[in-house]
Amino acid sequence: MIYLDHQASTPMHPAALTALLASIVEHNANPHASEHAAGWKAADAVDVARQALADAIRADADEIVFTSGATEANNLAIFGVSDASCSRNRIVVSAIEHKAVLGPARELARRGFEVVFVPVCRNGMIDADRLKGLINERTLLVSLMLVNNETGVVQPVAEAALAAAAVGALLHVDAAQALGWITIDAHASGADMISMSGHKMGGPKGIGALWVRREIRKKVKPLLHGGEQEDGLRPGTLPTPLCVGFGEACRHISGSAEIDQWRQRTTRLETALLAMLPGAVVNGSQCYRHPGTISLTTSNLDADSLVAMLQPHVAISRGSACTSGIPEPSHVLRAMGLTAAECARTLRISTGRTTTDEEITFATEHFRDATSRYNRERQQAA
Structure with a gap:
């Protein structure tokens, strides 16, 4: 995982x-x-x-x-x-x-x-x-x-x-x-x-x-x-x-060099996701952001379905809050101006300081496989 x-x-x-x-x-x-x-x-x-x-x-x-x-x-x-x-x-x-x-x-x-x-x-x-x-x-x-x-x-x-x-x-x-x-x-x-x-x-x-x-x-x-x-x-x-x-x-808080490397790995994953998901948009300021956060709204992918398709290989979350098992649009994204439909197409992907370059590579491959499978199933259903 x-x-x-x-x-x-x-x-x-x-x-x-x-x-x-x-x-x-x-x-x-x-x-x-x-x-x-x-x-x-x-x-x-x-x-x-x-x-x-x-x-x-x-x-x-x-x-x-x-x-x-x-x-x-x-x-x-x-x-x-x-x-x-x-x-x-x-x-x-x-x-x-x-x-x-x-x-x-x-x-x-x-x-x-x-x-x-x-x-x-x-x-x-x-x-x-x-x-x-x-x-x-x-x-x-x-x-x-x-x-x-x-x-x-x-x-x-x-x-x-x-x-x-x-x-x-x-x-x-x-x-x-x-x-x-x-x-x-x-x-x-x-x-x-x-x-x-x-x-x-x-x-x-x-x-x-x-x-x-x-x-x-x-x-x-x-x-x-x-x-x-x-x-x-x-x-x-x-x-x-x-x-x-x-x-x-x-006593083991990350130093600036480790944080820079962490941010670079996150940027690498974000760039790969934007390349494979035409029309996707990253939510939030690019200048003042946590080094491990990617909030990504896709153009046509249902977040719940994609999260499920990534199992058991990659753990991410969708961009909606869940209270007592009842999904609802994220109040953060709604406050930023996103619609409920856009919230339902939003993923929250967060790397950590322990995330490795190899994991970024493998995660990218799993994302590519999952999105391809999602699009195939959607076309077959249509």
Whole structure:
């Protein structure tokens, strides 16, 4: 199987896997058990992992809150600062956010908050001018992803930070698809909170984190209650091996040379696909994009059928969201102006830093075979 769905989840980095497995054996004590050496050892391992996450985003370790993933981190950031008694009740999010942000935002709207959605341009980037116009003195929170999970387009977070700071609003950044290839400087970014995910960057599933700027810590309220772990923001026993694996993955983030090679392999595959699929269009800015993302709308191929025909040789995803098994057009692509029919012809192909040149070659061959078979079957049906 050639795995080309890295934006859904990445394989674990070998060093992270090794560290996780060793931690399962070595750290069987509760890291919050302060009465004995076994607990101290587990706590020390968590502290080392926490420091690795902090180093990865140039932050301080005591600003890192471990969570079960970016979804929980997003929920903690959004609900955590949304005090109904506050005079500020405006929440600004983009129309292309992950559902882990859109869902909490819509729940706040049901609770009486004013939620406004920033439109997106055809190139997949939010309209920065509209964003600035929507942020005013009543704005409590702006939530914006750094890298879109479907198109890979990098969003203008720096501009959002300036606009939010000008009126005293908070800024939350979902960096789930950015950690691992974009240099993140938490303190210099202008953000107040940053969400991260382990399994999107070579770490294990089931672990994530929220960076909370020290100055706003007291403004964030926990979602759960029952313990004082994570400085009271996230009660519950921390999964030491997952923390350790996440921390180790953060110590093996790709360098610029590796990222350049990664981008070149993706470009090679994209060029081959455009050559074999006349009329196909790549969605999203070509200048500011994740090094492994290809969002491709074909002229006449049904995405579901092509994905199925590639099995079991190549793993990709279609350009539509799926909720409870019910397919629906991608809200990201629709916000960019694509029709429902175009969404149904869209593929999301995402390479990873572990993707090899040989896999690109073999994947191209499988794509060619699958599209030829698709066209033959379509002609026979006609």
